[in-house]
Amino acid sequence: MRGTAAIAFTLLLLLLASLPQAQGTAPATPLTLLSRDGRRQVPTIVLSGQELIALDEVASLFQVAVREDTLAGGLTITYRGRTIVVSSDQPMASVSGRVVALPSPAVRSGNRWFVPLDFLPRALAPIYDTRIDLRRASRLLVVGDLRVPRVTARVEVPGPPTRATLEIAPAAPVSVTTEPGRLVIRVDADALDAALPGDGAGLIDLIRFGDQPTTIVVLLDDRAGPARAVPAEANGITRVTIDVTGVAAPGDAAAAPPPAAPPTAAAPALAPPLFATPRTPLQTIVIDPGHGGDDRGARGARGTEEKAVTLEVARRLRTLIEMRLGIRVILTRDDDRTISLDERAAVANNSKADLFLSLHMNAASVAAVAGAEVFYVRLDREGEDARRAAESGVPLQVLGGAMRAIDVIQWDLAQARHVDASAVLAGILEQDLRAQVPMGGRPRQDAPLRVLTGVNMPAALIEMAYLTNGEQERLAQSEAYQSSLAQAMYNAVVGFRSYLDSQRTP
Amino acid sequence: MKRRTYLQIGAGIVVIGLLAWAVSRGLERLAGLQPESGAAETGTTAAAASVPRITATLYYGSADGQSLVPVRREVPLAEGLVPQGREIVGAQLQEAPSPFVSVIPEGTTLRAFYVTDRGDAFVDLSPEASSRHPGGSSTELLTVYAIVNAVTANLPTIQRVQILIDGREADTLAGHVDLRRPLQQDLSLVREP
Numbered sequence: 001m002r003g004t005a006a007i008a009f010t011l012l013l014l015l016l017a018s019l020p021q022a023q024g025t026a027p028a029t030p031l032t033l034l035s036r037d038g039r040r041q042v043p044t045i046v047l048s049g050q051e052l053i054a055l056d057e058v059a060s061l062f063q064v065a066v067r068e069d070t071l072a073g074g075l076t077i078t079y080r081g082r083t084i085v086v087s088s089d090q091p092m093a094s095v096s097g098r099v100v101a102l103p104s105p106a107v108r109s110g111n112r113w114f115v116p117l118d119f120l121p122r123a124l125a126p127i128y129d130t131r132i133d134l135r136r137a138s139r140l141l142v143v144g145d146l147r148v149p150r151v152t153a154r155v156e157v158p159g160p161p162t163r164a165t166l167e168i169a170p171a172a173p174v175s176v177t178t179e180p181g182r183l184v185i186r187v188d189a190d191a192l193d194a195a196l197p198g199d200g201a202g203l204i205d206l207i208r209f210g211d212q213p214t215t216i217v218v219l220l221d222d223r224a225g226p227a228r229a230v231p232a233e234a235n236g237i238t239r240v241t242i243d244v245t246g247v248a249a250p251g252d253a254a255a256a257p258p259p260a261a262p263p264t265a266a267a268p269a270l271a272p273p274l275f276a277t278p279r280t281p282l283q284t285i286v287i288d289p290g291h292g293g294d295d296r297g298a299r300g301a302r303g304t305e306e307k308a309v310t311l312e313v314a315r316r317l318r319t320l321i322e323m324r325l326g327i328r329v330i331l332t333r334d335d336d337r338t339i340s341l342d343e344r345a346a347v348a349n350n351s352k353a354d355l356f357l358s359l360h361m362n363a364a365s366v367a368a369v370a371g372a373e374v375f376y377v378r379l380d381r382e383g384e385d386a387r388r389a390a391e392s393g394v395p396l397q398v399l400g401g402a403m404r405a406i407d408v409i410q411w412d413l414a415q416a417r418h419v420d421a422s423a424v425l426a427g428i429l430e431q432d433l434r435a436q437v438p439m440g441g442r443p444r445q446d447a448p449l450r451v452l453t454g455v456n457m458p459a460a461l462i463e464m465a466y467l468t469n470g471e472q473e474r475l476a477q478s479e480a481y482q483s484s485l486a487q488a489m490y491n492a493v494v495g496f497r498s499y500l501d502s503q504r505t506p
Numbered sequence: 507m508k509r510r511t512y513l514q515i516g517a518g519i520v521v522i523g524l525l526a527w528a529v530s531r532g533l534e535r536l537a538g539l540q541p542e543s544g545a546a547e548t549g550t551t552a553a554a555a556s557v558p559r560i561t562a563t564l565y566y567g568s569a570d571g572q573s574l575v576p577v578r579r580e581v582p583l584a585e586g587l588v589p590q591g592r593e594i595v596g597a598q599l600q601e602a603p604s605p606f607v608s609v610i611p612e613g614t615t616l617r618a619f620y621v622t623d624r625g626d627a628f629v630d631l632s633p634e635a636s637s638r639h640p641g642g643s644s645t646e647l648l649t650v651y652a653i654v655n656a657v658t659a660n661l662p663t664i665q666r667v668q669i670l671i672d673g674r675e676a677d678t679l680a681g682h683v684d685l686r687r688p689l690q691q692d693l694s695l696v697r698e699p
Contacts, residue, residue: 297680299640361642362644362645363641364571365571380688380689380690447643450686467642
């Protein structure tokens with residue numbers, strides 16, 4: 001009884017909490033989604049001058065997965081392994097690692113999240129398999145390869161005689177039917193993106209859509225006599241010239257009044273500059289979620305798999321870095337698949353990353369062992385040789401006959417020249433992790449770790465917790481703990497960036 | 507009535523199955539495993555009596571699971587570097603004595619042991635070393651360096667050790683420690699008991 005009352009009270013509270021936020025008005029003309037499957041209306045709201053669409057609506061329309069990331073203050077939208085992160089406090093989104101400006105941040109209204117309509121063409125379109133085209137003027141959202149030419153109609157000379165033109169771009173075949181009191185112009189297309197004048201002039205009362213979305217009707221005035229429409233194609237545009245003469249006064253070739261200024265479509269607002277921050281020594285970061293696919297990694301007593309936890313934390317960390325620092329982040333895998341250690345290093349080297357973080361979960365033969373540990377590379381004798389070779393450089397003859405010292409290094413010992421920076425990175429990581437999570441017995445070590453040896457940039461491997469410890473396994477599954485780990489590593493990235501800055505400006 | 511018959515038939519099958527298992531186990535003991543276990547038994551008993559033994563330092567996981575602990579143990583003396591190395595690694599792969607914990611995956615055996623002219627030892631382990639490894643960088647380091655340290659600590663002419671799995675060069679045991687090159691001794695993981 002008491003329980004029911006409590007639930008009812010909670011529901012009431014939730015309802016009340018959601019009420020004041022649920023503002024936003026419907027737009028004057030609904031947005032129409034146009035695809036091969038036909039057309040349908042898409043609900044949107046207008047909130048402080050900005051047209052927004054609900055993310056759950058986007059999810060169902062485009063089959064994308066939406067996930068809220070409370071820590072980063074953002075939302076992650078996934079489509080076939082590609083990811084968009086939308087910020088809730090800055091007007092931008094990160095699309096597969098590239099930052100895109102939006103007119104406003106994501107907005108929560110009630111229990112729904114809304115994004116500006118521009119999210120569709122700017123953020124979703126680049127990663128979507130089929131074309132997404134937002135035609136603002138005609139309130140059309142075109143999905144897929146549909147022929148939707150723009151149609152501009154205007155009365156050039158009110159007359160009488162009255163002359164109007166219909167411009168169809170790109171060009172499309174047109175057929176004209178003359179009916180009593182009107183002309184029907186049928187365009188061979190899937191739909192029309194038409195900006196039609198509100199009313200006519202002279203002998204034309206009105207130019208409007210016909211019964212079908214691909215027909216345009218020119219309604220003639222009572223005083224109108226013979227009318228004709230002649231299509232002609234030039235420069236990829238079909239121009240239909242409509243001439244209407246009066247019944248009583250033919251041949252009255254009065255001087256044409258100056259034609260009305262052609263309505264020009266408002267040019268889309270240019271995207272604001274992406275980032276005002278100065279160039280940073282950290283442009284690209286590669287995060288490597290350890291294991292994956294057939295390689296499950298370590299496993300806890302309750303069945304928690306290392307490969308799943310590392311991916312979760314990597315995604316959180318990516319969101320944080322992209323949203324707050326605007327640094328490009330690449331994951332070596334963004335789903336559950338098997339990739340070799342060499343491929344992971346290749347992703348980092350090929351993207352010319354400035355930092356490489358490999359995320360792992362630890363295991364021990366004694367259940368009591370717990371805590372996070374940070375590793376950086378240790379290279380034995382061969383690594384030392386490689387490092388010396390890289391430092392001294394090999395004299396090679398260059399074009400023109402001069403000799404120049406060229407840095408050469410064995411490709412699989414690329415880490416040799418970054419050992420010092422990696423040690424600093426590991427120190428920063430240890431310090432920032434310690435502030436957030438318990439540390440292990442050996443919080444920072446150097447070791448010959450395979451995934452680190454081949455990466456040509458400062459790199460560290462973080463064993464975030466022990467899955468063989470019951471308490472840590474439980475924590476590893478919790479969103480809060482994953483967020484703490486991501487936050488700690490994010491702080492370390494910021495710290496390492498400052499270190500790099502200090503190195504650059506002596 | 508019918509139900510009872512089924513029950514009786516079922517019980518009969520179970521009894522026959524148990525008998526067959528017992529007989530096969532007995533035969534295995536008599537035939538299949540006889541030479542090996544016999545050799546081992548005679549080996550140990552003979553060793554206790556006559557085979558000379560040396561004291562070697564082997565490395566086991568500490569009771570808290572965080573370090574390697576050097577433990578002095580007797581292993582049979584063998585003639586020559588390679589046979590002695592074989593004895594040492596063989597002993598290192600055995601289960602850890604209490605209170606220490608084993609850092610070698612259960613079932614791991616030594617397939618081969620050889621030494622190159624450069625003084626690098628190759629330790630060829632059975633696939634269990636990789637397939638049964640629980641994973642985690644820390645544990646993998648303990649596994650690898652228990653073997654590397656055992657070889658280098660007891661055979662001073664050997665500077666570096668490369669671990670092979672099932673006769674082939676391996677990337678790692680479980681995705682962490684680089685096994686593509688011979689490794690030097692690392693005592694940073696070792697804690698005196």
